[in-house]
Amino acid sequence: MGKINFFLDNKTEKCIINRLQSEGCVFAEDETRLLISEARTSEELMKMVEMRAGGLPIEYVVGYTEFCGLRIEVDRGVFVPRKRTEFLVHQAESLSCSGDIVVDLCCGSGAVGVALAAAVGRVVLYSADIDPLAVQCASRNVANSGGRVFKGDLYKALPHSLKGHVNILVANVPYVPTKAIKLLPQEARLHESRVALDGGEDGLDIQRRVAQEAPLWLAPGGHLLIETSKMQTPQTFEIFSSSGLTTKVARDEELDATVVIGTNSGLSLGK
Known part of the structure; x- marks a missing residue:
């Protein structure tokens, strides 16, 4: 009702x-x-x-969106989770176990981490974003999952004690090339935070930074999962491989969703 x-x-x-x-x-x-x-x-x-x-986007008008069957609060200016990003959650779920340490970088509203926690059950969730508006919004969404949200630039936001112990690292990072921002739908271009959209000249700047440091934070056998575009997939694959991760690609044509998955197959470098 x-x-x-x-x-x-x-x-x-x-x-x-x-x-x-x-x-x-x-x-x-x-x-x-x-x-x-x-x-x-x-x-x-x-x-x-x-x-x-x-x-004004409908999500901002009503103050929430539906994501993976959950009601996720979305404040004005905070990135609105897309339907295709549910594929990222499903891929992470297939690799997760109860009790895993999960990190959600560039968390925005916190939707990915919250949905993964709901799907897997008991996880130890850490979410982080550089945007204070996103952190404030995510804190409310993450609270019911027993997680914590940190403000800062990628890994700098996280407790140092997590190094070498993260089982699942999910990151829906900005991947729109700077010059392509003007081509986005008006609702995203005018109302969502630029920092949540702009991935640099080729759209891959943040992906490079996340993948480069991932082996320092992942536990042995831990996984990094990043959403990317179909066109950028070969470059993202190479970025992961160059960082020493065993890499594969998952694709859902119906959702037009692509997730690149990297596994830390060596010894932890964070200890």
Whole structure:
């Protein structure tokens, strides 16, 4: 049951759908139902409709998104987890065991780590992001998983004691080339943090930094999993291999999702 506690006739609902459609909302009917379910008063509903019609992403309007069957809070400016990133979670789940130490770098809202913890069961979760807005948002989402969120630049944010002990390291890092930012959909380009999107000149700067240090943090047999684009896959594969990781690629055509997986097959370098 939704939160709505006022009468809404079919005519008004249709008007809302038309309003959203006129502003280019592809899923106007679904979004209208969502807005109605979240509004507590007719005034609040109309305010939400105008925010959405003005271009604010629906996730920011209602304050959350659905990810791997979970309700993930998303604050304005925080990266909104994409459907394709559920593939990253599924790949990590297949390699995880209860009790694993899991690190979620560039965590954004914390969705990947939270979803993995929910899927696997008991894990020791550490999430990190450089954006203070993301850290604040992720802290609320991660709390129910018993995890901790740290602010800082990649590994610098993490407790030093984790070196050589991480079983699963997931990182949905920014991988959009700087010059391609302008080609992104308006909702991402105008409303999401630039730091969550911009991967540098070729889009691979953050991937290189994560992969280079991964062997220092992974336990023997530990895994690094990074989402990348289909076009960037050969370069990401080479980045992983050059870092000394045993590397493979997983692909889901339906989701247009690619995950590169690297395994630390040697002795831990972090001890």
